[in-house]
Amino acid sequence: MKAYPVAPPWQGIKLELMEDTHLDPHLPAPELRRELGERIAEAAFNRYPNPAAPALKDMMRKTLGIDAKYEIMLGAGSDEVITIISQATIAGGGTVVSLEPSFSVFKNAATAVAGRYVGVSLNADFTLNVDALIATIEREQPKLVWIVYPNNPTGNLFPDADIERVIKAAPGLVVIDEAYEAFAGRSWLPRLSEFPNVVLMRTLSKIGLAGIRLGYAIGAPEWINEFNKVRGPFNVGVLQQVATEVMLKHFHVLKSHANLMVQERDRLFNALKAMPDVTPFPSAANFVLARFADSAAVFEALKSRGILVRNLYALHPLMQNTLRLSAGTPDENRQLIDALKELTN
Numbered sequence: 001m002k003a004y005p006v007a008p009p010w011q012g013i014k015l016e017l018m019e020d021t022h023l024d025p026h027l028p029a030p031e032l033r034r035e036l037g038e039r040i041a042e043a044a045f046n047r048y049p050n051p052a053a054p055a056l057k058d059m060m061r062k063t064l065g066i067d068a069k070y071e072i073m074l075g076a077g078s079d080e081v082i083t084i085i086s087q088a089t090i091a092g093g094g095t096v097v098s099l100e101p102s103f104s105v106f107k108n109a110a111t112a113v114a115g116r117y118v119g120v121s122l123n124a125d126f127t128l129n130v131d132a133l134i135a136t137i138e139r140e141q142p143k144l145v146w147i148v149y150p151n152n153p154t155g156n157l158f159p160d161a162d163i164e165r166v167i168k169a170a171p172g173l174v175v176i177d178e179a180y181e182a183f184a185g186r187s188w189l190p191r192l193s194e195f196p197n198v199v200l201m202r203t204l205s206k207i208g209l210a211g212i213r214l215g216y217a218i219g220a221p222e223w224i225n226e227f228n229k230v231r232g233p234f235n236v237g238v239l240q241q242v243a244t245e246v247m248l249k250h251f252h253v254l255k256s257h258a259n260l261m262v263q264e265r266d267r268l269f270n271a272l273k274a275m276p277d278v279t280p281f282p283s284a285a286n287f288v289l290a291r292f293a294d295s296a297a298v299f300e301a302l303k304s305r306g307i308l309v310r311n312l313y314a315l316h317p318l319m320q321n322t323l324r325l326s327a328g329t330p331d332e333n334r335q336l337i338d339a340l341k342e343l344t345n
């Protein structure tokens with residue numbers, strides 16, 4: 001196995017992990033800072049957290065529009081939710097199917113619980129080869145299928161009709177990972193109850209709260225009750241719970257940043273499109289994947305100008321010469337675009 005690669009701390013412009021850089025280095029509103037400080041100071045540090053997290057889940061239902069008929073499972077980021085779902089479904093030899101290139105954590109989580117991992121390649125233009133995926137599902141009979149919507153690192157949304165075919169072909173659980181839902185403006189949540197074998201996974205990481213570590217699954221109680229059997233009962237601490245509650249109370253701040261990132265993503269895409277020998281791929285997330293003549297050279301040259309992005313050449317053969325660029329603030333993106341213009345001329 002290879003550990004998920006994480007770059008050392010970076011002092012310059014960091015457009016590597018789709019963080020909300022509008023919140024750097026400080027929370028903006030003084031009243032929000034005060035409220036956060038007070039609520040954290042009042043938290044019961046000496047007690048184990050309430051595993052049901054009722055106040056936080058209420059706030060999530062209200063803010064994020066999650067209906068009472070669904071149960072919510074919280075995790076320390078969706079990373080932990082992925083581990084829990086893998087443990088609950090494929091531990092000890094069950095098969096999981098995921099697309100490639102996609103989020104590499106799915107494979108590591110499967111391997112760690114001795115699950116059998118089968119990857120299905122996307123087409124060269126990163127579209128979904130739905131017939132190949134369905135043929136694999138029919139042959140392998142997986143207990144678990146992961147679909148990222150929109151996909152990371154390619155940024156595209158696979159067609160709903162194709163996903164529906166996949167859901168119907170799958171003999172077990174299908175998890176739709178909606179980590180970038182805030183930027184895509186599309187979700188399977190309104191239709192979730194139509195599909196008894198589907199659970200949604202989301203995170204607050206890409207909308208400003210990556211450091212808090214809060215991801216979640218939304219699904220029928222029957223699924224979540226099974227996941228809860230393997231979840232550590234106190235996996236989400238009091239600080240995470242309280243801080244997330246306060247931040248969700250001020251959700252409009254995060255939402256406005258998400259809207260700005262969408263604008264910046266489009267601006268970045270258009271700027272890349274105008275550069276010679278650069279091919280950006282359309283994205284519904286808060287990043288743009290682009291192919292360069294020599295991505296390693298561009299990566300290093302950006303780095304020497306203080307800008308860190310993600311070089312994905314090692315992830316998958318289809319990722320050759322690609323870089324993934326998170327949409328930052330307008331100022332960060334201006335510097336990124338200016339540097340790229342110089343480098344690609």
Ligand SMILES: *Cc1c(COP(=O)(O)O)cnc(C)c1O
Nearest residue numbers: 077078079103152179203205215
């Ligand atoms: C970023 C990301 C996650 C979120 O990870 P967290 O552990 O919640 O920070 C999950 N899935 C995908 C596809 C992602 O890109």
